[in-house]
Amino acid sequence: MSKVVLVTHGKLAEGILSAAQLIVGEQSDVKTFGVELGCDLEKLKKGITDLLEEYSKENEFVVIMTDIFYGTPFNIITSLMESYDFIHITGINLGIVLEVLMKKDELSNSELNQIIEQGKQGIVNCSDIISKL
Secondary structure, eight states: EEEEEEEETTTTTHHHHHHHHHOOOOTTTOOOEEEOTTHHHHHHHHHHHHHHHHHHHTTEEEEEEEEESSSHHHHHHHHHHTTTOOEESSSSOOHHHHHHHHGGGGGHHHHHHHHHHHHHHTTOHHHHHHOOO
16 A cells, blocks of 8 residues: 655645545545645654655655645655655646545556546636537
C-alpha cells in the first residue's frame, strides 16, 4: 500500500482530504500539511522530513501531492527530493486525489501518469459543451 501526503497552501490539503473522504471513506493513513500565513517553514519541513524518515524505514511507496507549481509547498517538497525516495505530483485537484486514494494498493509511476492525464481531462469548460448541445 502506498502512503499519500498532501501539502498545500492554507487548509486546502485538509479540505481536499475531507471532501475525498465523503466519497471514498476514511483515509486515516493520509497525512496533510498546510503552509499558513506566518508559519515556521522550517518546522513544517521538519514535520514532513520526520514523516519521510518513518516511511523510508518501512520501505513504503510514497506519493506527495502539492497544490501549485513553484508555490511554497512545491518548493519545500522539491528540496527534499534528493534526500528521500518519493513521487511528487503538483497541481492537484479533488479528482486526482480521489483516483490516487482509490488505487493506493496498485500505484506505480506509470499509473500515476495515467491518473494525471485523467485529472487534466476532467477540467472542462462546461459552457462550451452545453452551448454545442
